[in-house]
Amino acid sequence: MTTAIRGILNGVTLTLDVPVPPLDGKRVQVIIEPAETEPSEARDLTSIENTAFLREWARRGPQGPIDDDDDFPDAP
Numbered sequence: 001m002t003t004a005i006r007g008i009l010n011g012v013t014l015t016l017d018v019p020v021p022p023l024d025g026k027r028v029q030v031i032i033e034p035a036e037t038e039p040s041e042a043r044d045l046t047s048i049e050n051t052a053f054l055r056e057w058a059r060r061g062p063q064g065p066i067d068d069d070d071d072f073p074d075a076p
Helices: 047-060
Strands: 007-010 013-016
Touching: none
Parallel strands: none
Antiparallel strands: 007 013
16 A cells, blocks of 8 residues: 655654554655645645545635625625
């Protein structure tokens, strides 16, 4: 089983962005490489990252007011 998950490395501590329950408590091999730091670099999200972002978005709910444009006067 190979899983790509992002995280932050501080010294000898690696904090992953999402939990990996099937591997909890098991010996694993970790390959470390820098992630893109430029926001302009487009990349596809893994299914785990996409799920985490969707859950976070759903947990927080709507962000800010919806502006009512004059283009749609009948909009609720």
